[in-house]
Amino acid sequence: MKRDLAGGARGALLLSLVLWPALVPAQDATRLTETITAISTGDGSAQRREAILTRLRALGADVATQPFGRGDRSGVNLVVTLPGRDPRVILVGAHYDRVEVGQGVVDNGGSCAALIELIGAFKTAPLGRFTLKFVFFDQEEAGLLGSKAYFAANAERPAFAMNLDVFAYGNEFFVTASKPDGALVRALRTAAGVDSIPVREAPVDRYPGSDHRSMIAAGLETVGIGLVDTADIDGVLAIGGRSLTVGKGPRIMSIIHTPGDTLAELRVADVARALPVLERTIRTLDRA
Numbered sequence: 277m278k279r280d281l282a283g284g285a286r287g288a289l290l291l292s293l294v295l296w297p298a299l300v301p302a303q304d305a306t307r308l309t310e311t312i313t314a315i316s317t318g319d320g321s322a323q324r325r326e327a328i329l330t331r332l333r334a335l336g337a338d339v340a341t342q343p344f345g346r347g348d349r350s351g352v353n354l355v356v357t358l359p360g361r362d363p364r365v366i367l368v369g370a371h372y373d374r375v376e377v378g379q380g381v382v383d384n385g386g387s388c389a390a391l392i393e394l395i396g397a398f399k400t401a402p403l404g405r406f407t408l409k410f411v412f413f414d415q416e417e418a419g420l421l422g423s424k425a426y427f428a429a430n431a432e433r434p435a436f437a438m439n440l441d442v443f444a445y446g447n448e449f450f451v452t453a454s455k456p457d458g459a460l461v462r463a464l465r466t467a468a469g470v471d472s473i474p475v476r477e478a479p480v481d482r483y484p485g486s487d488h489r490s491m492i493a494a495g496l497e498t499v500g501i502g503l504v505d506t507a508d509i510d511g512v513l514a515i516g517g518r519s520l521t522v523g524k525g526p527r528i529m530s531i532i533h534t535p536g537d538t539l540a541e542l543r544v545a546d547v548a549r550a551l552p553v554l555e556r557t558i559r560t561l562d563r564a
Contacts, residue, residue: 305544311389316379324372335396344425351414353422358398362405365434371416378537386444397555403562413487423490436460437496441486445543446504448474452483454498461499467556476509484517503550
């Protein structure tokens with residue numbers, strides 16, 4: 277990525293990444309598989325939510341439940357706050373609900389497992405300054421209802437926001453940024469460069485919809501992040517995120533929102549390789 281920090285500043289930043297405390301074994305493939313399996317075998321949001329809560333409690337995390345809506349448009353967001361010295365907030369989100377078919381592994385159990393692993397990592401080695409908020413959104417599939425409700429109910433506006441959606445296999449990060457050369461996406465490029473993982477970027481209007489749109493609408497510097505294969509990204513970019521059709525086009529569209537979104541699609545080694553990049557991105561922002 278040519279737009280990274282330049283020269284000596286970039287070298288100093290990379291050195292600091294190497295000298296940081298070793299990552300918690302968030303890349304433990306067995307634990308990741310168990311977490312994704314527990315979330316994905318739940319028939320609906322309530323069971324998936326309970327699987328997430330069980331793992332968060334095992335980490336000793338304090339979880340706030342935030343109900344919203346009424347009837348079939350109701351749901352429950354889960355919020356974990358890791359306080360820092362600085363009141364400024366970095367928010368990391370992912371939706372845990374799924375469509376009625378399949379197991380919702382790619383969309384979006386893998387992302388939820390990634391958030392749980394990050395919570396464990398930052399509880400063990402907290403940030404120096406920023407407060408961290410991790411939000412598991414409900415009812416994304418019904419029209420981003422959980423993320424819209426969250427920002428409507430919470431007056432605070434985080435300094436940075438990251439949203440994970442479709443994060444269960446892949447050799448590249450597929451991202452969109454509200455500020456194409458902002459501090460957040462620059463930090464992600466730098467962090468990914470440490471492990472030589474490509475970062476492919478698309479304008480917001482060419483990127484598939486998810487809760488990152490609620491973050492952008494709330495005025496936050498935002499990055500939406502997926503983890504998929506090169507061919508998937510090529511196919512999505514050729515069509516455009518708003519014109520994608522389930523069952524047509526790139527392979528990813530034959531997985532999400534279909535009966536094929538199952539544990540058979542999970543490539544846990546890919547998720548494990550990507551997780552340190554997310555942690556480095558957040559720590560880069562904290563130390564910038």
